[in-house]
Amino acid sequence: MPVNRSALLRRGAAVVAALPLLALAACGYGSDSKDTGTAKVAAGAKKIDGLDSVKIGYFGNLTHGTALVAVNKGFFQKELGATKASYATFNAGPSEIEALNSKSIDIGWIGPSPSINGYVKSGGKSLKIIGGSASGGVKLVVNPDKIKSLKDVKGKKIATPQLGNTQDVAFLNWIADQGWKVDAQSGKGDVTVVRTDNKITPDAYKAGSIDGAWVPEPTASKLVAEGGKVLLDEASLWPDKKFVITNIIVRQDFLKEHPKAVEAVLKASVEANKWINANPDAAKAAANKQLEADSGKALKPAVLDPAWKSIQFTNDPLAATLNTEAEHAVKAGLLKKPDLNGIYDLTILNKVLKADGEPTVDAAGLGTS
CATH class of the missing domain: 3.40.190.10 (Periplasmic binding protein-like II)
Structure with missing residues (x-):
């Protein structure tokens, strides 16, 4: 089915607008x-x-x-x-x-x-x-049209669930291991880390607002269902694949x-x-x-x-x-x-x-x- 560009842009704008609202909601008590x-x-x-x-x-x-x-x-x-x-x-x-x-x-x-x-x-x-x-x-899932290999993550926009959460820390550590630099607080640097609520990460991915995400299940598999590719399973980075x-x-x-x-x-x-x-x-x-x-x-x-x-x-x-x-x-x-x-x-x-x-x-x- 052809993609309606104006509808896609509207969806992208809606996703971006929702981000600060969801950040505020995250400060509530569940x-x-x-x-x-x-x-x-x-x-x-x-x-x-x-x-x-x-x-x-x-x-x-x-x-x-x-x-x-x-x-x-x-x-x-x-x-x-x-x-x-x-x-x-x-x-x-x-x-x-x-x-x-x-x-x-x-x-x-x-x-x-x-x-x-x-x-x-x-x-x-x-x-x-x-x-x-x-x-x-936990997996790094990416847009295969934009990211073909791990080195291609540099310069891209990758989502994590929240500043300082478990996946955010894991992704920042992986970035450092590649020799790249990112300011942890702002998420800006050799990779742009976009803190995005798991509920809207799939929509952000579909709208092109992000190029991938380091996220837990089921968000990772939701992205795969939208055409994403698993580039890295975090378990592969740990002894005995357990963490x-x-x-x-x-x-x-x-x-x-x-x-x-x-x-x-x-x-x-x-x-x-x-x-x-x-x-x-x-x-x-x-x-x-x-x-x-x-x-x-x-x-x-x-x-x-x-x-x-x-x-x-x-x-x-x-x-x-x-x-x-x-x-x-x-x-x-x-x-x-x-x-x-x-x-x-x-x-x-x-x-x-x-x-x-x-x-x-x-x-x-x-x-x-």
């Missing part, structure tokens, strides 16, 4: 997640730690599949008994950290870079990483005051990961159903299937890779050399894992395990 009807409180169930509710945050990304499945299948509510599991969804990590700090959420699924930033900026007082969730699921993309954080005061509630959420997370790995097709469908409930739109098989295959769901926070990602943020100029000692508290997770007959996990010298 959107309410929808209950899909699977979360039922068992008869005679009691409240955990006397709490009326536990507020859980996650992203509408498949890399947060543990949370998506646990919400959809009712795992969180089952473990919390008569304490209501309430949910909020986010588009990027910094806004979720704001929500945690303001007590709008208690526990969250989030990427490593905002976890590090939140911990360091609070002087190690705001949060603890209490578990792992996922590895992988933390999603971990679980908790407010330190909530952890101290309500350890039983934290244990209940971690039990649900471990149960969800076990179910995901034992039932990959059913889990993929459950995650997609929750995405539809939260956003109003399910992913098409052409997007869902390749996206789901690229993600590994694990209870291991892959703590050693978190330290490396912190080094990347320092190199990018987004963070001063941090003291991450104490960022992990894996004691409750390991208690849950032992009870479930699963292997325990290690904090790599960055906390208790």
Whole structure:
């Protein structure tokens, strides 16, 4: 079908106009997640730690599949008994950290870079990483007409989800490894880094506002469905092709005051990961159903299937890779050399894992395990 140039330009203008609005929205405290009807409180169930509710945050990304499945299948509510599991969804990590700090959420699924930033900026007082969730699921997808090889990325406009988020840091580090220079704050330099909300990145790509994107799933596969090409899978840059993309954080005061509630959420997370790995097709469908409930739109098989295959769901926070990602943020100029000692508290997770007959996990010298 011929392309209507004026319509395409109007769409491009609309995408550009939407960017500042979405940036403002990212400063809010997330959107309410929808209950899909699977979360039922068992008869005679009691409240955990006397709490009326536990507020859980996650992203509408498949890399947060543990949370998506646990919400959809009712795992969180089952473990919390008569304490209501309430949910909020986010588009990027910094806004979720704001929500945690303001007590709008208690526990969250989030990427490593905002976890590090939140911990360091609070002087190690705001949060603890209490578990792992996922590895992988991040790709550099480009317009094959404009970018044929990795060296062609120079001089192009590449999107990341938000300044300082996990993919933003990873892309800035990769740029530095090529010997190119970019100002981290402005995104200007040998490559133009365009911070773009994942929700509109596919439209920005179709409109020609960007030439590619370093993004998590399912955004990466959405771009492929629009004719993009996977130029690089971030997993290929890591030893054993494993790196933390999603971990679980908790407010330190909530952890101290309500350890039983934290244990209940971690039990649900471990149960969800076990179910995901034992039932990959059913889990993929459950995650997609929750995405539809939260956003109003399910992913098409052409997007869902390749996206789901690229993600590994694990209870291991892959703590050693978190330290490396912190080094990347320092190199990018987004963070001063941090003291991450104490960022992990894996004691409750390991208690849950032992009870479930699963292997325990290690904090790599960055906390208790």
